[in-house]
Amino acid sequence: MNPVLPAGVQAQARVPASSANLGPGFDCLGIALGIYDDISVTVGGDALRITVSGEGAEGVPLDERHLVVRAINRGLAAAGVAAPGLDVKCRNSIPHARGLGSSASAVVGGLAVAAGLVREAGLGTQLSTEALIQLSSEFEGHPDNASASVLGSAVVSWSEPTAGVHTSDVAGDSPALNYFARSLELHPGIRAYAMIPQVESSTAVTRGLLPDAVSRADAVFNVSRAALAVVALTTEPQLLMAATEDRLHQDYRAPVMPATAALVRWLRERQVPATVSGAGPTVLALTASELPPQTRDKAAELGFVLQEVEIAPGVVVH
Secondary structure, three states: OOOEOOOOOEEEEEEEEEEEEOOOEEEEEEEEEEEEEEEEEEEOOOOEEEEEEEOOHHHOOOOOOOHHHHHHHHHHHHHOOEOOOEEEEEEEOOOOOOOOOHHHHHHHHHHHHHHHHHHHHOOOOOOOHHHHHHHHHHHHOOOHHHHHHHHEOEEEEEEEEOOOOOHHHOOOOOOOEEEEEEEEOOOOOOEEEEEEEOOOOOHHHHHOOOOOOOOHHHHHHHHHHHHHHHHHHHOOHHHHHHHOOOOOOHHHHHHHOHHHHHHHHHHHHOOOOEEEOOOOOOEEEEEOOOOOOOHHHHHHHOOEEEEEEOEOEOOEEO
């Protein structure tokens, strides 16, 4: 039987939003952004209590189905401990279904706060950074958003088949892949701007618009741009315009996000390195230059709110 966390043990986590792809790096490049969700957990009682405030509070289940709760339980199980009851408080600032990694942030925050409880109690197996990347990536099947929220800054992420395990042999939620990520030391001159609309989008829907195969020319184009993105992000930000070009996903998603496509096009025509953030509809600009003075008005005209956001550190537990 797993050891039980004692009543009164507490932990808090602050987890950043994230943007994935950054143009060409489909499912492998990501960046942490300074919009945060805060999670506080206290062990006690014999039941689950969960309260949620802020973004998305009215649309999430307040029981074991809540994504943060699922992640907490997964983290406790991975650490080999149990909890008789949990009082979970979530204060959300990351908009839901806007391409800012809200689901990945919820998972990372839940796992991180579980790790904090384990550490505070001095029981079970401590969860390493690598374990947080693995466990959080299993929820979504790719590590770009999750690893950005774990590590902070910009990240390169990838997966490898689990040794001796074939995908067809895996049942349920068991992983067939090992997930990895490394953070990049960003050039200090790069600033991040998020243009966030009120409308939402579904990653499942927009991913379904993507073709199963692309031309060799498009594949080579994106490989070159994703490699160039690492150079632009770390040492030569003047290359960000070329480094954020994409032929794999943005044009295919444009018909269901016309305002997003229009804003990206308007910005890029003015030499602003703008991309669709994740699956959209948020627009992200990473640039070492000032935005055109009319950008805020143009964004508002198309239904977006412009805000400069810090390039954030990873999840913090205390």
